[in-house]
Amino acid sequence: MSLKNQLSTAKVTISKLAMISSIALLAACAEAPLNEPTELADIQEKFELDREWREVIGNSDDEQFNSLVPAIWEDKIITADPTGLVTAFNKMTGDVIWEKNLELALSGGVTADAGVVALGTKDAEVILLDVKDGSEQWRSEVTSEVLAPPAIDGGKLVVRTADGQIFGLDLQTGKQDWFYDRVLPKLTLRGTSAPIATGGLAVSGFANGKIAAFNIQNGDLLWEQRLSTPRGSSDISRIVDVDANPVIYGANLYAAGYDGYAIALDLQNGRFLWRHSTSVLRAPLVDTNRVYLVNTDGEVEALDRLSGELVWKAEGLKYRNLTGAADNGNSIIVGDFEGYLHWLDKSTGEIVARIHLDDYGVAGAPIVTSEMIYATSRYGYLYAFKNPNFQSIDTRPVLDSE
Numbered sequence: 457m458s459l460k461n462q463l464s465t466a467k468v469t470i471s472k473l474a475m476i477s478s479i480a481l482l483a484a485c486a487e488a489p490l491n492e493p494t495e496l497a498d499i500q501e502k503f504e505l506d507r508e509w510r511e512v513i514g515n516s517d518d519e520q521f522n523s524l525v526p527a528i529w530e531d532k533i534i535t536a537d538p539t540g541l542v543t544a545f546n547k548m549t550g551d552v553i554w555e556k557n558l559e560l561a562l563s564g565g566v567t568a569d570a571g572v573v574a575l576g577t578k579d580a581e582v583i584l585l586d587v588k589d590g591s592e593q594w595r596s597e598v599t600s601e602v603l604a605p606p607a608i609d610g611g612k613l614v615v616r617t618a619d620g621q622i623f624g625l626d627l628q629t630g631k632q633d634w635f636y637d638r639v640l641p642k643l644t645l646r647g648t649s650a651p652i653a654t655g656g657l658a659v660s661g662f663a664n665g666k667i668a669a670f671n672i673q674n675g676d677l678l679w680e681q682r683l684s685t686p687r688g689s690s691d692i693s694r695i696v697d698v699d700a701n702p703v704i705y706g707a708n709l710y711a712a713g714y715d716g717y718a719i720a721l722d723l724q725n726g727r728f729l730w731r732h733s734t735s736v737l738r739a740p741l742v743d744t745n746r747v748y749l750v751n752t753d754g755e756v757e758a759l760d761r762l763s764g765e766l767v768w769k770a771e772g773l774k775y776r777n778l779t780g781a782a783d784n785g786n787s788i789i790v791g792d793f794e795g796y797l798h799w800l801d802k803s804t805g806e807i808v809a810r811i812h813l814d815d816y817g818v819a820g821a822p823i824v825t826s827e828m829i830y831a832t833s834r835y836g837y838l839y840a841f842k843n844p845n846f847q848s849i850d851t852r853p854v855l856d857s858e
Contacts, residue, residue, distance in 0.1 A: 576602020634675030679726030730764030791818025
């Protein structure tokens with residue numbers, strides 16, 4: 457089917473999708489109990505945090521910075537705002553390297569890889585920029601709004617759209633090489649799982665509760681598995697979206713769904729290794745020993761990576777609308793709706809440090825490098841902190857007398 461025909465048949469679908477997504481989100485919120493966020497308890501901080509710089513990254517559009525996560529490429533951290541402003545900062549100093557105003561309603565990104573920056577729009581476009589100077593390389597049309605960062609591998613750009621489709625675009629030209637269509641349930645949560653791509657595979661979760669792997673070159677379906685099974689008689693109770701981004705670690709894939717399971721699969725054939733009952737909308741965090749989940753109640757769960765057994769559960773941040781977790785050595789970091797970043801000990805789940813950004817809430821999981829920690833607020837600020845685990849190396853030549 458040509459893209460033109462896809463677009464024409466999608467017109468009604470897109471308008472219905474927008475209405476359905478809004479109704480679903482409101483209905484799901486109305487059905488859930490109204491729980492008071494847990495008050496923050498005093499803690500004994502194990503280390504101190506120093507802010508290096510703060511920069512404005514654009515205009516906030518309600519809470520849409522949640523879907524526009526910065527990306528790092530070499531010496532740059534690249535941000536985008538919902539009105540179309542894309543900025544590359546020096547990741548150490550915060551100085552602006554380049555700025556590009558696309559004057560488009562951005563809704564998916566940022567992806568920085570292979571020397572390019574990829575973004576998606578509310579108006580069903582994908583834009584590719586040169587990471588060196590922000591110059592536009594191409595634009596390509598898809599069938600509906602892009603709500604998650606695209607993925608890059610093997611000369612392809614993989615894009616998930618809000619109407620349940622996944623596209624493989626040529627990275628050089630933007631030409632559509634393949635697409636896969638998945639029928640949406642009647643009601644879904646607003647959001648999509650970001651695809652991941654590596655080793656010739658593209659993997660994405662879908663609103664029907666399944667996760668699937670594709671040949672990145674031609675779009676052939678290689679395997680699919682169910683994470684969540686619809687239950688109940690109403691459309692609302694049967695929502696089973698897989699909106700959490702999957703994670704590849706070694707030869708395994710780790711994923712989680714809403715009102716279903718967190719699972720570990722063999723990446724090559726989709727065979728189940730284990731599953732753990734939970735409800736998750738944030739990407740899992742995986743390290744050598746554990747899988748860390750932030751569930752929909754705001755509890756942080758640590759599972760044994762090999763068996764899936766629960767190691768600990770932290771309830772001290774319950775109902776605080778947490779971000780996904782980021783890895784920071786012996787700790788994990790999560791943000792909350794009041795603008796706090798919290799460091800939890802990986803061994804116990806104890807909160808060992810905390811810092812306040814602003815009163816507007818943290819948008820998206822923090823980004824951690826060996827030297828810095830970055831976080832964005834819903835108001836449109838990018839914060840940079842020195843990584844407490846970083847130790848500078850003395851590069852002065854050692855004299856014999858020393």
